[in-house]
Amino acid sequence: MNFSPAIEDLIQALRCLPGVGPKSAQRMTLHLLERDRAGADNLAAALLDAVNKVDHCQRCRNFTELDICEICIDPRRDTSIICVVETPADVLAVEMSGSFKGIYYVLMGHLSPIDGIGPEEIGLDRFHRRVVEEGVSEVILATNPTVEGEATAYYLIDLLQGDGVKVSRIAHGVPLGGELEYVDGSTLAHALTGRRQVE
Amino acid sequence: MNFSPAIEDLIQALRCLPGVGPKSAQRMTLHLLERDRAGADNLAAALLDAVNKVDHCQRCRNFTELDICEICIDPRRDTSIICVVETPADVLAVEMSGSFKGIYYVLMGHLSPIDGIGPEEIGLDRFHRRVVEEGVSEVILATNPTVEGEATAYYLIDLLQGDGVKVSRIAHGVPLGGELEYVDGSTLAHALTGRRQVE
Incomplete structure (x- = not known):
């Protein structure tokens, strides 16, 4: 029944x-x-x-109901710094932190050859052209610290090499409020490698 | 943002x-x-x-796309035995057991005076009239073994008393495949009170 x-x-x-x-x-x-x-x-x-x-912003590929999204169009944002993220939810997370005044490029995914997702599917060629043409000064890679996210970041680092643009990766380490005891080994390894001298 | x-x-x-x-x-x-x-x-x-x-069956109040639901019109069902349940999901559960050939009455809830749900809201007056008029032989109460479900069952027992109809309540006890060790105290108490002599 x-x-x-x-x-x-x-x-x-x-x-x-x-x-x-x-x-x-x-x-x-x-x-x-x-x-x-x-x-x-x-x-x-x-x-x-x-x-x-809802469609994609023609500049940053984020979701928007306009042709160009509100962030891309905002004259107060620094268009010479582009933060590359995987999804619209990541844009929201970075915006919530209130510490970024540049603009974004949303991949809507990550490289995943096994699913047939290559550089073109996530708009990397378009992004590369834009970085070169618009004289971007810094590209901040904020893809996820997963295997696919890392692979995408390394692909971008290769792609942008020789273009005279500064490429950086957001820091990975122990989250604030986290206890060392409960942080996994690879995060701790990252935190140690990425240590900075106290001045 | x-x-x-x-x-x-x-x-x-x-x-x-x-x-x-x-x-x-x-x-x-x-x-x-x-x-x-x-x-x-x-x-x-x-x-x-x-x-x-989707609307309610005019006889049993179960969800249906017809005026009278498939179970109520089925000539193979014994219309002299009515099983009273709280929701359409309960009808499905009883049907799945394959052990009931009577018809249903779906309360679409239970008595809950605190939420303003009295006998009329769950159609008990209509049900009572029907039991009397149609000469139903047995009413099986299968409301949930919760405070509200029990209250609803007792209300129905009161209501049907003196109508010459047999009223029964489904058995509560240890579920098949359950281990005594993990069965809660009130279920065990029910199982003991409801014990039956082995013949």
């Missing part, structure tokens, strides 16, 4: 959300139908709206 | 799903926009479809 087709379809459709398995999808569906039909209508409208309106 | 309005709206709208907090809603939104726009379109359509098509 199953639920009626429209209910089964909704359970199935909810599974496209990350982290939602068959049981949660069923719970969500019954919750919406029993207690929050207005929420379901609203969610449907928000989904269509986002899919229709 | 925030995401663009359409993105923020979608993050907000996803929070109507049970178990989805601000971080998961953001992750879901970015996942859909980055990697599964077709899934988002499909989800929006499924939501609208379910909200428009």
Whole structure:
């Protein structure tokens, strides 16, 4: 025995959300139908709206509803420093830190040859052209400290070598508020290698 | 700094799903926009479809896309035995057990005076009339073994007393495959009180 087709379809459709398995999808569906039909209508409208309106910024590839995003267009930002990140969520995280006044380039992913994602798919050729043409002074690599993120960073370092642009990588080490005891070995190794002399 | 309005709206709208907090809603939104726009379109359509098509069965109050649900119209079911459950998910659970051939009455909740949910809100008056009018032979109470579920069951027992209908409650005890060591005290107490002589 199953639920009626429209209910089964909704359970199935909810599974496209990350982290939602068959049981949660069923719970969500019954919750919406029993207690929050207005929420379901609203969610449907928000989904269509986002899919229709949100596209990539033509300069930094971040999500935006405009042609050029608010950060790229902002005259107070220093366009000579570009921070390269993997996703829009990373842009938000850096912005939240309040310590960066340059602009971004969002790869929307990382190099992953096994999934057929090469330099072109994440816009590295376009980025390279732009760095050369616009006389960028510094490129800060803030890809994730994962195997793929590191590979992407090294690829970029190679690519930009000889262009006369300063390339830097954000520091990896012990997070503030973290206890040494609970920090994993490779992070500690990074923290030691990256130590700085106290002046 | 925030995401663009359409993105923020979608993050907000996803929070109507049970178990989805601000971080998961953001992750879901970015996942859909980055990697599964077709899934988002499909989800929006499924939501609208379910909200428009799914209503309550006029006899048992279960979810259905018809006036009377498939179980209520099925001529092979014994309409003289009614199993009372709290939600459509409970109907599915009992059906899955394959051991019940009667019909259901779905309360779509339980008595909860503190939330303003009295006998009328969960259709108990209608159910009572039906039991009397249709000459039902047995009512099986399968509400949840929670405080509210028990209260609802006792209310029904009171209500049906004197109508000449047999009222039973499903057995509570040690689940099959469970180990006594890990079963909580009140379940064990139930299992002991409800013991049956071996014949």
